Amino acid sequence: MQQAKTTSLEKNVEIFWSKYLDILSQRGIKESARHWYVKRAEAFIRAAKGKKLLDHAPADINRYLEEQGRKDGIPDWQFLQIIDAIQILLQTANAACGSQVNWEYWRNSAQGLTDTHPTIAREGGILPSDQPSGRAPLLNAVCVRHGKFLDELVAVIRQRNYSIRTEQAYLGWVCRFLQFIGEREVAAVGEAEIASFLQDLAVRGQVAASTQNQALNALVFFFTQVVKREIGILGDFVRAKRPRRLPVVLSRAEASRLLQELQKLSSLHYLMAALLYGTGMRLMECVRLRVQDVDFDQNLIMVRDGKGQKDRVVPFPQSLRQPLTGHLEEIRRLHQEDMAQGLGEVFLPDALARKYTNAVREWIWQFVFPSGRLSVDPRSGATRRHHIHENGLQKSIKKAAQAASISKRVNCHALRHSFATHLLESGHDIRTIQELLGHADVSTTMIYTHVLNRGGHGVLSPLDSL
Numbered sequence: 001m002q003q004a005k006t007t008s009l010e011k012n013v014e015i016f017w018s019k020y021l022d023i024l025s026q027r028g029i030k031e032s033a034r035h036w037y038v039k040r041a042e043a044f045i046r047a048a049k050g051k052k053l054l055d056h057a058p059a060d061i062n063r064y065l066e067e068q069g070r071k072d073g074i075p076d077w078q079f080l081q082i083i084d085a086i087q088i089l090l091q092t093a094n095a096a097c098g099s100q101v102n103w104e105y106w107r108n109s110a111q112g113l114t115d116t117h118p119t120i121a122r123e124g125g126i127l128p129s130d131q132p133s134g135r136a137p138l139l140n141a142v143c144v145r146h147g148k149f150l151d152e153l154v155a156v157i158r159q160r161n162y163s164i165r166t167e168q169a170y171l172g173w174v175c176r177f178l179q180f181i182g183e184r185e186v187a188a189v190g191e192a193e194i195a196s197f198l199q200d201l202a203v204r205g206q207v208a209a210s211t212q213n214q215a216l217n218a219l220v221f222f223f224t225q226v227v228k229r230e231i232g233i234l235g236d237f238v239r240a241k242r243p244r245r246l247p248v249v250l251s252r253a254e255a256s257r258l259l260q261e262l263q264k265l266s267s268l269h270y271l272m273a274a275l276l277y278g279t280g281m282r283l284m285e286c287v288r289l290r291v292q293d294v295d296f297d298q299n300l301i302m303v304r305d306g307k308g309q310k311d312r313v314v315p316f317p318q319s320l321r322q323p324l325t326g327h328l329e330e331i332r333r334l335h336q337e338d339m340a341q342g343l344g345e346v347f348l349p350d351a352l353a354r355k356y357t358n359a360v361r362e363w364i365w366q367f368v369f370p371s372g373r374l375s376v377d378p379r380s381g382a383t384r385r386h387h388i389h390e391n392g393l394q395k396s397i398k399k400a401a402q403a404a405s406i407s408k409r410v411n412c413h414a415l416r417h418s419f420a421t422h423l424l425e426s427g428h429d430i431r432t433i434q435e436l437l438g439h440a441d442v443s444t445t446m447i448y449t450h451v452l453n454r455g456g457h458g459v460l461s462p463l464d465s466l
Contacts, residue, residue: 020092027088033081040085053093058100061086065106066334069373070341072383079373080110102266108392109372119288119347119386127151128171142175149186149226150174156225161309173218191232194219246450247417254406255418261400268388269396271323272369275301276412278317280419280436282307283412287390291328292364296321303438305349312438328368335366338385343374345384360384420448 017038024034047064048056068074068082083106090098113119128143128150143150153174157167180197181189198216201207207215223229250258255277262270275286285303293302299316306312338344345360346367353360367387374385394412401410408414420433434445 016092020088023088023092027084036081037085037088040082041089044082044086044089053090053095056090056095056097058097061090061097061101065372066337069109069371070338070343072374072376074373076110076112080107083107083110102268104266104392104396105268105388106372108389111389111391112371112373112375113386113389127154138175138179139171142178146178146186149178149222152226153222163307163309169214170218170221173215174222177215177219177222186227194223194231247447248408248410248414249421249448250406250408250410250414250418252422254404254408255415255422257404258397258400258406258410261403262396264403265396265400267323268327268369269393271320271327272393273397273400273412273415274317274320276415277419278320279303279314280416281314282416283390283393287367287369287387287393289368290364291331291366291368294324294328294368296325306438308438308440310438310440312435314436324368331366331368331370332363334370335363335385338374343383343385345382346370347377347384347386417448420445424448 020038020041021034024037029037044064045053047067048060051060064086065083068079083103087098087101087103090101128139128147139150150171154167154171157170177194177197178186180200181193184193194216197219198212201212201215220231223231259270259274259277262273272286275281276283279286279301281301281303285306289301290304293304294316295302296316299318300313301316302311302313304311335344339361346365348356348360348365359365367385369388370385371388374383376383390412397410397412397415401408416437420437423433423436424430430442430445430449433448434442437445439445
């Protein structure tokens with residue numbers, strides 16, 4: 001009798017794994033990789049210590065993935081494989097918890113911050129010629145011949161404390177220009193070559209006017225600050241036409257539908273998107289928020305080192321007090337577990353880690369939205385828990401906009417535009433909104449009056465007066 005039960009159990013196990021392999025095949029997993037998916041799934045089952053798959057809760061899955069995320073030396077693709085293997089395992093078993101886990105969050109956590117990501121790109125003072133391996137092909141080719149110029153360009157930009165985005169943009173345009181002039185020496189080229197390059201961008205590249213202007217600014221900066229030569233009159237060249245664009249603004253009903261759909265997709269991405277709409281923060285300002293920046297007592301959020309290296313204060317939405325408090329409690333638990341294992345470091349900007357040696361592990365410096373896994377900094381080699389990658393929220397907002405049937409080009413920045421426009425609709429003055437958005441000039445903020453059609457008087461269509 002006992003033998004019959006054993007045989008029946010073995011047969012059920014065989015049928016289960018056969019079904020699992022069938023799902024792998026349907027997902028397009030290569031046959032050579034299926035063996036590793038089974039191994040990942042079996043490792044998860046062993047870690048459960050006899051607990052049935054149907055009895056697992058979402059917290060069990062999250063805890064296991066947190067443990068895997070702390071393991072040193074797991075490349076991104078292996079961590080992603082572990083996530084997929086467990087999700088398919090739960091799907092095969094028809095486990096209810098499989099639909100309750102935020103799998104997108106974990107997949108985005110598998111995407112570590114590369115050495116070119118704006119958050120960590122400047123750590124260690126790396127110059128273009130310092131690390132030839134792993135660079136973009138264009139930068140690698142140009143650096144062989146003009147590495148000294150590129151290093152000096154980056155050094156001058158950093159001396160002026162320009163943003164990392166500006167550094168990356170200027171470096172890219174100068175590389176493209178140096179490739180454009182070919183074998184000619186930099187000292188031998190001038191206004192004619194610059195004009196020719198800019199015209200080529202407009203005619204052959206068909207770039208936008210803002211792109212062409214950015215290239216011009218980069219080259220003027222390069223020649224005046226690095227080559228030490230003033231640029232004269234460029235003469236006539238084809239300029240890209242500069243269109244006047246109005247921002248995408250959601251109605252209050254559309255914003256509500258979008259957030260409702262996001263809540264179904266991911267509670268984390270709902271919280272982040274609600275903060276974007278409720279505070280007017282930019283995407284990266286939200287992603288880089290630290291625990292100390294949220295002041296529950298004074299109902300405000302401190303946005304530090306925003307665009308233009310400006311700090312500002314924005315209102316904290318009271319409706320998010322409870323979900324954000326719960327989120328921070330979970331993040332604190334995660335940080336305490338990291339600390340218990342001798343980990344818990346976080347990236348600190350502007351050499352603060354050298355000035356405050358213990359701050360890298362302090363709770364107040366941790367990111368409000370950390371990644372689900374630890375990652376090795378590609379430059380310093382330190383093992384840290386960076387902030388979550390911004391791509392995950394961008395994808396979720398696009399998906400939620402489609403689910404909400406919003407026929408507009410919705411992205412993260414549209415929530416910032418909607419914040420400003422809805423404040424104007426509520427009667428707040430333009431100067432207050434300028435300060436909340438962090439605009440240097442009120443003329444930038446005035447664009448929202450055009451969206452409201454309040455530049456002059458509201459115009460009634462003649463059709464509506466018939």
